[in-house]
Amino acid sequence: MTRPLRLAVTGSQGQVARALVERGTQANVEIIALGRPKLDLLEPAGIFAALEAARPDVVVSAAAYTAVDLAESHSAEADAINAIGAGAVAKAAAKLGAPVVHLSTDYVFDGLLARPYHEDDLTGPVGAYGRSKLAGERAVAVGNPDHAILRTAWIFSPFGKNFVRTMLQLAATREEISVVADQQGAPTSAHDIADGVIRVARNLKADLAPRLRGIFHLTAQGEATWAEFAEAIFVLSRQAGGPFARVRPVPTSAYATPARRPPNSRLDNSKIAREHGVVLPHWHEALAVCMARLVPGEFKKAS
Numbered sequence: 001m002t003r004p005l006r007l008a009v010t011g012s013q014g015q016v017a018r019a020l021v022e023r024g025t026q027a028n029v030e031i032i033a034l035g036r037p038k039l040d041l042l043e044p045a046g047i048f049a050a051l052e053a054a055r056p057d058v059v060v061s062a063a064a065y066t067a068v069d070l071a072e073s074h075s076a077e078a079d080a081i082n083a084i085g086a087g088a089v090a091k092a093a094a095k096l097g098a099p100v101v102h103l104s105t106d107y108v109f110d111g112l113l114a115r116p117y118h119e120d121d122l123t124g125p126v127g128a129y130g131r132s133k134l135a136g137e138r139a140v141a142v143g144n145p146d147h148a149i150l151r152t153a154w155i156f157s158p159f160g161k162n163f164v165r166t167m168l169q170l171a172a173t174r175e176e177i178s179v180v181a182d183q184q185g186a187p188t189s190a191h192d193i194a195d196g197v198i199r200v201a202r203n204l205k206a207d208l209a210p211r212l213r214g215i216f217h218l219t220a221q222g223e224a225t226w227a228e229f230a231e232a233i234f235v236l237s238r239q240a241g242g243p244f245a246r247v248r249p250v251p252t253s254a255y256a257t258p259a260r261r262p263p264n265s266r267l268d269n270s271k272i273a274r275e276h277g278v279v280l281p282h283w284h285e286a287l288a289v290c291m292a293r294l295v296p297g298e299f300k301k302a303s
């Protein structure tokens with residue numbers, strides 16, 4: 001058997017980091033998840049030592065300041081983590097001779113295009129989180145030419161803080177939930193992202209071709225509004241004997257949040273399919289897998 005690929009991942013408790021740990025075993029990949037305090041993106045000076053100790057073949061930059069609304073009032077922290085910290089990770093990987101796979105977001109776009117976004121479409125983040133992630137993409141590209149930046153969106157998983165868990169939690173105490181129906185995207189499973197990351201990491205390690213490097217979009221197949229996503233969650237939950245709530249579709253304007261969000265979060269995935277051979281399953285399929293872990297396990301119907 002060939003030696004397992006060694007991936008050092010930033011963050012240990014994040015959705016993608018935890019999914020990578022679970023997927024690594026099946027894929028003959030050793031995952032070294034580096035969370036705080038071992039690796040703190042706010043302490044760039046310690047990043048190289050933490051990564052060096054992990055002796056990675058490839059570095060996966062998955063940790064980030066992901067609180068989209070809080071970022072509006074904490075933009076300096078978001079920038080320090082998502083831009084300066086991500087750049088330091090990429091630079092450290094370069095010093096170790098390792099490629100870096102960096103996760104980014106649909107929020108680098110303003111979401112006003114009427115079609116799925118391509119990698120080279122004009123960016124224009126509408127909030128502090130998106131601006132910090134865009135600065136991070138640039139810092140990663142400068143820090144390590146041997147990089148793949150994977151923009152994904154609407155991540156869900158059985159763990160952490162995400163829309164699926166929030167809906168199930170709310171349904172425990174509410175009969176009806178208002179959900180925005182004018183933002184579109186592809187809900188994407190952290191486990192499917194982990195599979196994509198592993199494939200890309202293998203390709204970067206095995207092949208120096210420039211076409212494998214640069215920016216790629218990586219989301220599930222299919223699309224939905226948040227309201228449609230919520231409907232699907234409750235259909236599956238009810239079938240499995242879990243919590244249920246009616247979904248009331250509302251416009252974004254009825255749901256005030258500190259951060260603006262792009263109305264169109266759809267990303268075109270043809271480049272990563274063509275160059276890396278990565279095609280993620282449809283979000284509905286992935287949701288069923290996630291729900292099977294959550295309901296009726298952690299989430300039971302209130303009696």
Ligand SMILES: NC(=O)c1ccc[n+]([C@@H]2O[C@H](COP(=O)([O-])OP(=O)(O)OC[C@H]3O[C@@H](n4cnc5c(N)ncnc54)[C@H](OP(=O)(O)O)[C@@H]3O)[C@@H](O)[C@H]2O)c1
Nearest residue numbers: 011013014015016040041063064066103105152153154155
């Ligand atoms: N969530 C989404 O819907 C979404 C959408 C598009 C793109 N993305 C991007 O995809 C990536 C993975 O997202 P995710 O959902 O897995 O994120 P997540 O669950 O919110 O986890 C973020 C991770 O970053 C870590 N982190 C935060 N500040 C840190 C610091 N100063 N030093 C070290 N680690 C720090 C957190 O550590 P603690 O556990 O210690 O807090 C956590 O493990 C991120 O780059 C994110 O920007 C996410």
